[in-house]
Amino acid sequence: MTVWTAIVLGGVATYLMRALPLVVTLSRYCGVAEGNTPSSRAQRMLREYLDALPIAVLAALVGAGVAVPDGQLTGGAEVVAAGVAFALASWRRNLLVAVVGGVVVVAALRALGL
Amino acid sequence: MTRGAAARAAIVEGWPVLLVVLIAGAAFGIIARQSGLSVVETSASSLIVFAGASQFASLELLRTGVSGPAVALAILLINARHVLMATAIRPHLAGVPVLRRLGLAYVLTDEAFALGIGWFRRGHRDVTYYAVFGVVLWACWNAATLAGALFGGGLEGTERFGIDFTIPAIFTAIVATTARHRSDLAVAFVAAAVAAIVRIAGASTLAVVLAGALAPVVALRMRRDER
Numbered sequence: 001m002t003v004w005t006a007i008v009l010g011g012v013a014t015y016l017m018r019a020l021p022l023v024v025t026l027s028r029y030c031g032v033a034e035g036n037t038p039s040s041r042a043q044r045m046l047r048e049y050l051d052a053l054p055i056a057v058l059a060a061l062v063g064a065g066v067a068v069p070d071g072q073l074t075g076g077a078e079v080v081a082a083g084v085a086f087a088l089a090s091w092r093r094n095l096l097v098a099v100v101g102g103v104v105v106v107a108a109l110r111a112l113g114l
Numbered sequence: 115m116t117r118g119a120a121a122r123a124a125i126v127e128g129w130p131v132l133l134v135v136l137i138a139g140a141a142f143g144i145i146a147r148q149s150g151l152s153v154v155e156t157s158a159s160s161l162i163v164f165a166g167a168s169q170f171a172s173l174e175l176l177r178t179g180v181s182g183p184a185v186a187l188a189i190l191l192i193n194a195r196h197v198l199m200a201t202a203i204r205p206h207l208a209g210v211p212v213l214r215r216l217g218l219a220y221v222l223t224d225e226a227f228a229l230g231i232g233w234f235r236r237g238h239r240d241v242t243y244y245a246v247f248g249v250v251l252w253a254c255w256n257a258a259t260l261a262g263a264l265f266g267g268g269l270e271g272t273e274r275f276g277i278d279f280t281i282p283a284i285f286t287a288i289v290a291t292t293a294r295h296r297s298d299l300a301v302a303f304v305a306a307a308v309a310a311i312v313r314i315a316g317a318s319t320l321a322v323v324l325a326g327a328l329a330p331v332v333a334l335r336m337r338r339d340e341r
Contacts, residue, residue: 003155005182006172010189011162017193019219021200023212045334052330053202054231055298056305057195058285060325061224063306064313065282073314078279085283089290095232098290099130102283107276 077109117242124229124247131225132254134280135166139255142169143262149173153263160259164252165223168192171319191319198326199227203244206234210241221248225281228288235292297336305329 066078085102089095115123125132139160146156151173159169168189175185200222207215218241230244289302309325317324 002182002185003151003176004158006176006185006189007155007159007162009183009186010168010172010193011164013186013190014163014165014168014193014196015220017190017196018200018222019216021197022204022207022215022219022222048334048337049330050202050205052298052301052333053198053326054227054235055289055293056301056329057198057202057322057326058228058231058289059302059305060309060322060329061195061228062282062285062289063309063325064318064321065285066306067310068313068318069278069282071318078282081276081279082282082286085286086290089287093291095127095284095287095291096130098287099280099283102286103276103279105276106279106283110276 075114077106077114080109080114081106115238115240117240120233120238120240120242121246123233124243125250128225128229128247128250130280131229131284132251134277135225135251135254136258137277138166139258140262142166142173143259143264144266145170146173146259147263147266149177151176151263153260156263157256157260160256163189164220164255165189165193165196166255188319191323195224195322195326196222198323199224203227203230203234206230206239206244207241218245218248221245221252223248223251224285226251228285232288232292235294295333295337297333300336301329301333304332 062082066082067074069078081102084105085098088101089098092098142160143156146159146169147153151159159172163169163172171192172185172189175188180188200219203222207218210218226244226248229247233243293299293302305325305328308328309321312318312324313321
């Protein structure tokens with residue numbers, strides 16, 4: 001019973017957090033829908049905030065996962081490998097090259113004991 | 115670009131992520147059974163919650179005797195970052211009917227968000243890419259969970275080969291290739307650093323939400339200075 005309570009309540013909460021921002025049209029009421037010219041300072045700030053949000057969330061996922069990969073502070077392998085992946089992606093503009101480079105570097109550094 | 119081409123692009127670009135999802139899903143199935151969940155409960159977790167990190171955390175909490183509502187609260191906190199992701203992806207779903215949006219919300223994961231945002235920020239408008247990737251990832255996770263729960267065992271040591279690093283690597287690459295302003299890079303750096311610090315400080319369930327919500331403020335400051 002405990003398991004089902006956790007799964008159902010946790011699942012409903014998770015779905016609501018995924019769905020509500022997609023159906024409640026915050027951006028339209030604030031006049032920041034794509035293509036509109038923002039007319040007030042507040043609208044312009046909201047648009048810039050929302051514009052920067054995806055990068056912030058992605059980078060936060062990376063930062064948390066790279067610094068503390070296994071619930072323990074990294075020895076540095078993951079941080080270096082993330083830097084390599086970033087550099088490769090900026091240089092070659094190719095996701096696969098960056099991912100393979102990052103994985104190879106992290107495997108090599110872990111083999112060295114980092 | 116046609117819908118077929120967008121769907122193919124989702125698989126061609128996303129297959130390394132899908133591979134990791136298969137491995138992690140199987141691992142979840144195995145560990146769930148070892149933690150005392152039945153096969154039905156294990157699959158129900160993947161079908162109803164469908165959010166890897168929170169599912170793994172819930173196993174640990176259930177195993178240590180935490181009550182159902184408290185476990186649900188932990189799941190809520192760990193998944194609160196989805197509010198930010200849904201908010202960020204919302205402008206790109208402007209033309210999609212509400213019922214379809216409710217379906218697309220169900221397949222919103224870190225990975226689908228990352229790939230989808232990468233696609234939209236390259237100037238594409240069609241949601242096919244995000245929808246196809248999200249649904250395929252859902253199928254991979256659920257199939258792998260069930261397989262792991264049923265057949266279990268023998269999936270250890272992938273960390274030695276760095277397979278676990280595929281997901282942070284692809285997220286890093288998406289940040290690098292979709293940054294458009296100088297301020298984007300500053301936001302990314304601040305978000306990564308804040309999330310890392312908060313997580314090291316011990317508040318791992320809050321790290322991503324806090325860092326993700328605060329870092330865009332840097333962009334507001336920087337762009338105002340540029341004007």
